[in-house]
Amino acid sequence: MLRALKLEPEKCTGCLQCEMACSYENEGVFNPSKSRIKVFMFHDTGRFAPYTCTQCDEAWCMHACPVEAIVVNETTGAKEVLEDTCVGCKVCTIACPFGTVNYNSASGKVVKCDLCGGDPWCAKACPTGAITYVDGDHTGLDRMRAWAQRSQPVEASFNTPASKDVSSYQRA
């Protein structure tokens, strides 16, 4: 059974341990700017959202690559960049609609999450369980269902937040 990264932003505290672990594992340095997983900050609402490649089935990056430098790892299901083959043309960086393939000007190649070969360090480093590596079937159904139904506001049973700007949006 393929496993996948399950990202739960509501558990994220923005500590950036995942970025530190990713950059150290993959680049040999503790440098969040070199991390393949990024924590996006919503300071005005105190929210944090870790995000990286979902290893999507469509694999836009892989299909757009002109030199067959992105391949599927049959063991992990990850779409991996073959550094020796990548010429650095960056077509995959504009093809990926999730913005999770990035160009590294130092190496002249592109980088993306490869699930650390099946043992992702971001998940191991996350102290709050916001990033877990779980059975691929268990990553998103509840979340997708909740998200799809969000237009019917859910009565919160405690600490009702001041504004739920997303749910109050009215389609024209």
Place this chain on the structure above:
Amino acid sequence: MHHVIIGAGPAGVVAAEHIRRLDADAKISIIGDEPEPPYSRMAIPYFLIKQIDEKGTHLRKGADHFAGLGIDLVQDRVATVDAAGKQLSLAGGGSVAFDRLLIATGSSPATPPVPGVESQGVYNCWTLEDARNIVSLCQPGNRVVLMGAGFIGCIILEALASSGVDLTVVEMENRMVPRMMNEASGGLIKAWCEHKGVRVHTSTKVEAIEASGGALNVVLSNAETAGADMVISATGVRSNIGFLEGSGIDTDHGILVDTHLETSQPGIYAAGDVCQGKDFSTGEYSVQAIQPTAADHGRIAASNMAGMSQVHQGSVNMNVLDTMGLISSSFGMWMGVDGGESTELNDPGGFKYLNLQFADDLLVGASSLGLTDNVGVLRGLIQSRTRLGEWKDRLIQDPTRIMEAYLARTQAVGFNAYVV
């Protein structure tokens, strides 16, 4: 069932492989007229700077990749298409019968209407053969005039400049890469190139190319004349449709297709640079001539050829370009739409620029310069037609927050993430 594909570029190769995935028994042939194994023109700039060898440009690396998939590679040029008789005649003599045909013949460099453009010493930069010629002629001290500062002109600048030639760029429009960049960002690319020691003339036409001794004189519309040992012509490309005259296959700038990428002749499809396919942003049919669209077309045409109906929803026109290390990208309606709104971040000192174009609260276009992180999400926001809501105003305040906008509007990032 014999599937014949004319053209061994990305569209043709992707299509052949996809047909094989869908039909294990079909006979598949690719007819290409270049002597090399299928290769990528996208990789040529990296061949020019000797980062890769010729094999590094090949679309597929395995020596027996195509044989292994049962795909025949035929080196020949198709002379005529008999659509009714389902037959191709080849320039090398002989003919090929087909059941389904994919025309993926790509495009060729346009020849600008300049007297003397046929002179010896004027080269295109399009094929591997062109690239070999340029490598051999780019000797230190040689004078090179690059005609056209579009995508191809800009992407080979690094290779030309690093070979030590004395380089002059001439562009007719008022800025560099006019089909990708507006005046602000195109102007920044020019400043960047000049900073790197390249002479750039914009709003300047080449009036004539004259032979003088063993060299060339390039007469410019600004009354200057540039001496040159080599002129590289990079003034755009045109779809290769000439051989279809009289075939009954309707053409305009490229081959006209429906949303299944089928041409006016049943059973005959088109893909890639030769295909005038649907543009996601405008809904109109145009030739995009970009790699991701070629791959999209190839896959969708292949599905339809193999009998699995698939509709092409339109491809987002987009590009990414590296001009001597300054990276730019553009997406969709980057030049904006009537009645739309826009925002820009302009940092000329830092060679950074970002421009977002909105219609209502949808992102419809974007262009960026010097910013490469997460740029793909611009495509995602455009193509998914994600309603930005209050995030539109936040992006107008700070256009760099594109990832936050995408996550906030598409992912469960809310209070308790709405998972109760």
